[in-house]
Amino acid sequence: MGFRPGQVVQELGWDEDCDDDLRIDIEDATGGELIDQGSGEVADVVLQWWRDEDGDLTDALVDAITELAPGGVVWLLTPKVGRDGYVDPSDVADAALTAGLSTTTTVSVTEEWSGTKLVAPKG
Template structure:
């Protein structure tokens, strides 16, 4: 926890460190100009697929949800994020780091996830500007 996902000598980029694998379909939600393009490209390179938009008609193995404090209702966004997600799929909620414009309090993330029927499992520093929180549907 707290380790920055970055390129290593073994080519272990942020996408593979977040658990993305070849062949996976990843849906991207909440994109804006402040999103980290290097991370997006690394995910596409790792999976071998372009990121898909909501409503594409494809079921996703994972969702990449960019979220800022002023983006609206996080619970609603998380409920929407799982509508085209395979059972057992994950949502990576990316929020600006502490002290950055748009930072989201971790307790707000936890509350919204719980209300949306998700559990928070891991929070990592994904890039210089963004933290990632892994959300999953509870087992059982």
């Protein structure tokens, strides 16, 4: 996922179903703890956990970029196909576009979760 030492990572949407091993790996890679929304820090990366029943994805993405540094990225983590809370990729693409973001990469990040990298369009 490309995390680097010194990056500030804001985590949104955490719940008991999130993958704690992934969270620990990110903290190990960056050398810092994941921060919460409203911490007052500008984030290099936003880690947004999202399930279909969580509400309006567009609103969540707009909120996710409020404390994001220029050039920062949002990693949207959604349950994989067949898992509770699965989010259709077309819904992710539509919500990202409406929020002013572009989808770039989707990867398998854990056994249960996929990650979609979202960035602000260049130009």
